Amino acid sequence: METIKIMGTDDTPTVILDAENDIFEISGRSLPEDVTAFYDPILNWLDEYAGSPNAKTAFNFKLVYFNTASSKLLLDILMKLEQMHEDGKDVVVKWFYPEDDEDMQEAGEEYADIVDVPFEQIGYTLN
């Protein structure tokens, strides 16, 4: 499968979707000018990946900021992972948040409430 590697900017996140090396990660800041255009390739990639996923998929979210438009698209990603989980695949979501960022922690909790998929919350310290 093709690998997606997008370097982050000050308004778009770093995205690595690399099935061969077991790396699935979105990190950084997300407030793209056109959220749909940015996230569509990612959602399409996941659709294809769901057809023949790895034995285990650990998907890392390590965001420091996302706007409300992005929040909807992040949910779309999580729903794809939920679907994989419902299809009996081994999937875990790892939600990283800066330890002093309650809002980001709470955002993770809210997503965990909405989607039915194994969900780990992991606080980390910046620097």
Next chain:
Amino acid sequence: MDKKNVRGFLEFVYDFYKSMKAHEITLVYEGEITHQITKAFTSLTESNMAKEEESNSVQKKVFHVMVECLQNISKHADSFGSDDFLFAGRGIFMVSKGEDDYHVTTGNVIENSKIDELSRILDNINQLDKEGLKQLYKTQMREGRLSEKGGAGLGFIDIARKTGRKLEYHFLPIDEETHFFILTSTISRNG
């Protein structure tokens, strides 16, 4: 400009300056709100707040509120009439900083026909408590659809959640067809 006009203009500039000072306005803009503008204003405000050693949580809140306010204008400000796009995506945007609070104010023209629905949305948000807002955000995220312009209907809810206050808004009549919609968000500097 002749002498009289120059004098008038100079006085206007000075009055404008004094008025900005009096209202503690640190940033004001009128025009089209583009993605570039949003990026420029947020990064300018971010670096100012960092310089003044504003707490992380205040900086984040101001950032969130600014982005959502700017995007509201760029996505919703009306281009009423068939070929009058003079007002589309345009509005006034202001940030002011007082002793205790930051204020983010937006103003844009809105068609009268849209006032009822907008008021209904804002009033509904304003009667909810913290838990209610959280539930509404979740519902809206799950069931709401992205509009053509990328609006998810989540911005106002997010502003209410991040500021912990009621949304303060007003409609000022302009003419028979339009009003000026003003929204002021207040972020406490004391966490």
